[in-house]
Amino acid sequence: MTIRKILTEPDPFLRQKSHDVDKVDNEIRKLMDDMLDTMYAAPGIGLAAIQVGIPKRIIVIDLSKEEEKKPLYFVNPKIILKSDSNATYEEGCLSVPGQFAEIDRPDKCHVNYLDYNGKQQEIKAEGLLATCIQHEIDHLEGILFIDYLSKLKKNYIVKKLSKQKKILERIVV
Helix, strand or coil: EEEECCCCCCCCHHHHHHHHCCCCCCCHHHHHHHHHHHHHCCCEEEEEEEHHHHCCCCCEEECCCHHCCCCEEEEEEEEEEECHHHEEEEEEEEEEEEEEEEEECCCCEEEEEECCCCCCCCEEECCCCCCCCHHHHHCCCCHHHHHHCHHHHHHHHHHHHHHHHHHHHHCCC
């Protein structure tokens, strides 16, 4: 497997919409395996293909403990139902490193998707899993969790990340 580079804000690539996958084949499965390895190495609990520079509608998630990995693979995920009630979780993002904020999202959702083998599936998610799925599907639409924050907080985070990125670029060069 390959650990891929995770794009970070303010990379404009993160803001584009991802495209549907025509079929789940060995190339797509290899990408999902790489995404999972990248997510574990980061470490994180979810990753969208756009975050590793591939604008395809693919996400991977694993909320299990490290010793008992139970990855979930979603190809072309589509939320078909969201609850009216919300839950608040502190969210972070591998593409917005070191930043966290409490975000309100529907506490339940039903999602249609293709699994690792290309079979049509539906999941009824709640709690942290529902939050994680919605967070990752947002990535497929070019939305980051910081977009739910006030303009002032979002601008502060983007400026901070831009400054850190410039410092790192000077160190690497």
